[in-house]
Amino acid sequence: MSIIRILAIEDEKQIRKLLRIGLEAEGFEFSDAANAAEGLDAIVKQKPDIVLLDLNLPDSYGLSILKQVREFSDVPVIVLSVKDKEADKIELLEAGADDYVTKPFGMGELLARIRAVLRRQPASSALPPFHSGDLEMDFALREVKVRGEKIHLTPTEYNLLGLLARHAGKVVTTQQIMREIWGPGLSGETGYLRVYVTTLRKKIETRPDEPELIINEPGVGYRLVNPAGS
Numbered sequence: 001m002s003i004i005r006i007l008a009i010e011d012e013k014q015i016r017k018l019l020r021i022g023l024e025a026e027g028f029e030f031s032d033a034a035n036a037a038e039g040l041d042a043i044v045k046q047k048p049d050i051v052l053l054d055l056n057l058p059d060s061y062g063l064s065i066l067k068q069v070r071e072f073s074d075v076p077v078i079v080l081s082v083k084d085k086e087a088d089k090i091e092l093l094e095a096g097a098d099d100y101v102t103k104p105f106g107m108g109e110l111l112a113r114i115r116a117v118l119r120r121q122p123a124s125s126a127l128p129p130f131h132s133g134d135l136e137m138d139f140a141l142r143e144v145k146v147r148g149e150k151i152h153l154t155p156t157e158y159n160l161l162g163l164l165a166r167h168a169g170k171v172v173t174t175q176q177i178m179r180e181i182w183g184p185g186l187s188g189e190t191g192y193l194r195v196y197v198t199t200l201r202k203k204i205e206t207r208p209d210e211p212e213l214i215i216n217e218p219g220v221g222y223r224l225v226n227p228a229g230s
């Protein structure tokens, strides 16, 4: 297995330092962010394998960050918090946290939780291949075929198509696409998105000017046609 990348979003310097020492010693690649904004940006850009999320950050409360993350990413999230009320725990798990560690925690406990989350990963992260019309997308192989022929997509085109395919049949909003593909910093630059949709259509649509796969929902976003429903 390749190196596991762990991102900690934690405002306490001392804890970040302890995490770095403890996790790097175990062979993980570690990066950190000191607030929610940096953390969200790092999730988009670094695509970590696991996120450790402190619940109380200077610029946001953990639960709302978690909800934001879940709008665009399935990355496993382990929450770190001093709170230990059962209701909070349930709320967090329902909001999409994979596990929960109460501060102060020992490195041994955290490592056990990380390994448990990683063990659960392969089954949930292996998406089945996607088919729609002439388009086939194999997530495990990172391969896209049109009428049986393998086509070349740039990483951005692939990520964009993958995002639409994961939500096939549903509209993905422009804002959500911008955040996942380019990160929060560029979320206003929607011209990029139009350019990439155009190049993607040229590669996958039979008639790029009359698209039958990537449908624009004006003023909202884009929808990839799902053969099963839409």
Ligand code: CA
Pocket: 010, 011, 012, 054, 055, 056, 057
């Ligand atoms: Ca904190």
